[in-house]
Amino acid sequence: MRVTTTQTYDRPSLLMRSLTSQADRLQIQIATGKKILAPSDSASGWQQLSGLKRAASDDGVYGENVKMAQSLLASTDAALETVETQLQRAKAFAIQANSETVTPEGRAAILKEVEAIITDLLGVVNGKDSRGQPLFGGAAGDAAYARQPGGSIAYVGSGEAAPIPVGDGVEIAATETGARAFGDIPGANGATDMFAILNAFAAALQPSAEPGGVETAMTDLDAALDQLGTTRASVGARAFRMDLEAERLVDVDTAREATRSGLEEIDTSTAIAELQKTLTILQATQASFTKLTGMSLFDYLR
Numbered sequence: 128m129r130v131t132t133t134q135t136y137d138r139p140s141l142l143m144r145s146l147t148s149q150a151d152r153l154q155i156q157i158a159t160g161k162k163i164l165a166p167s168d169s170a171s172g173w174q175q176l177s178g179l180k181r182a183a184s185d186d187g188v189y190g191e192n193v194k195m196a197q198s199l200l201a202s203t204d205a206a207l208e209t210v211e212t213q214l215q216r217a218k219a220f221a222i223q224a225n226s227e228t229v230t231p232e233g234r235a236a237i238l239k240e241v242e243a244i245i246t247d248l249l250g251v252v253n254g255k256d257s258r259g260q261p262l263f264g265g266a267a268g269d270a271a272y273a274r275q276p277g278g279s280i281a282y283v284g285s286g287e288a289a290p291i292p293v294g295d296g297v298e299i300a301a302t303e304t305g306a307r308a309f310g311d312i313p314g315a316n317g318a319t320d321m322f323a324i325l326n327a328f329a330a331a332l333q334p335s336a337e338p339g340g341v342e343t344a345m346t347d348l349d350a351a352l353d354q355l356g357t358t359r360a361s362v363g364a365r366a367f368r369m370d371l372e373a374e375r376l377v378d379v380d381t382a383r384e385a386t387r388s389g390l391e392e393i394d395t396s397t398a399i400a401e402l403q404k405t406l407t408i409l410q411a412t413q414a415s416f417t418k419l420t421g422m423s424l425f426d427y428l429r
Contacts, residue, residue, distance in 0.1 A: 176387060179383055179386060179390075186379060192291050197366065200366040200369065202256055203263075203301070211359070216244060217241060217244050221344050221348060231334065237332055238332040241329045263308060265305075266285060266289065271305040272305060272322065279322070286304075297372075308358045312354050315347055324344060324347040331344055
């Protein structure tokens with residue numbers, strides 16, 4: 128009888144190597160909690176996981192940008208609210224100054240209040256955002272407004288602040304320019320701006336002022352307040368949009384995590400059971416192979 132040893136050794140050896148590799152892979156999966164450790168484990172699964180990781184990274188950046196936009200919009204609205212309060216005070220003083228019962232001393236006191244409002248507002252509109260940039264200055268400059276040699280206050284900002292990307296192809300303007308928020312107001316004598324209105328009001332309170340200046344200031348202050356209200360509504364709408372975008376990012380992340388978990392994470396109990404089964408088969412194969420290779424030619428001839 129001719130005894131061939133190739134099949135006797137090769138087939139069990141291949142089986143044991145395969146079982147050992149499978150057991151090693153199961154042990155790593157149990158230790159890491161992941162069933163896809165390399166592209167060879169699942170080419171399509173690996174590709175999907177790579178796409179999910181890229182999307183998560185992108186949305187992480189967008190999430191930080193949304194937070195930045197929310198912060199800037201909140202700062203913008205807070206500043207606009209302060210301006211609105213001061214303009215309402217100025218309007219109240221204009222009504223008081225327009226009364227027939229106001230005395231020269233009373234008008235002088237109102238003038239000091241209006242001058243203080245102008246100074247306060249100049250500080251508010253020149254406030255910096257969390258990035259250290261002028262909140263209402265647009266794209267450039269260290270300030271939005273500056274006093275001119277003659278005492279007037281002029282807008283010195285320029286352009287538009289760069290929009291903030293908050294999604295794929297989605298950007299948000301998180302601040303307002305002073306020119307849009309406080310300028311181009313349709314006043315009684317044509318387009319004007321907030322500081323020109325207040326300076327004209329202050330001039331109308333001077334003892335030598337011509338009649339009618341205070342009434343004009345009242346009309347112009349109403350127009351300034353209307354424009355300010357429109358600006359605040361726009362800022363509020365953008366803030367609401369950012370709240371929705373923040374919620375969307377959370378929902379997308381939750382769904383993405385569920386998909387990733389289904390693709391990548393193992394069922395530990397099932398994996399342990401599979402490992403025990405594989406080790407049992409491997410041990411049985413090893414025992415059989417050891418017994419088989421220990422047999423002599425005489426054992427085959429019996």
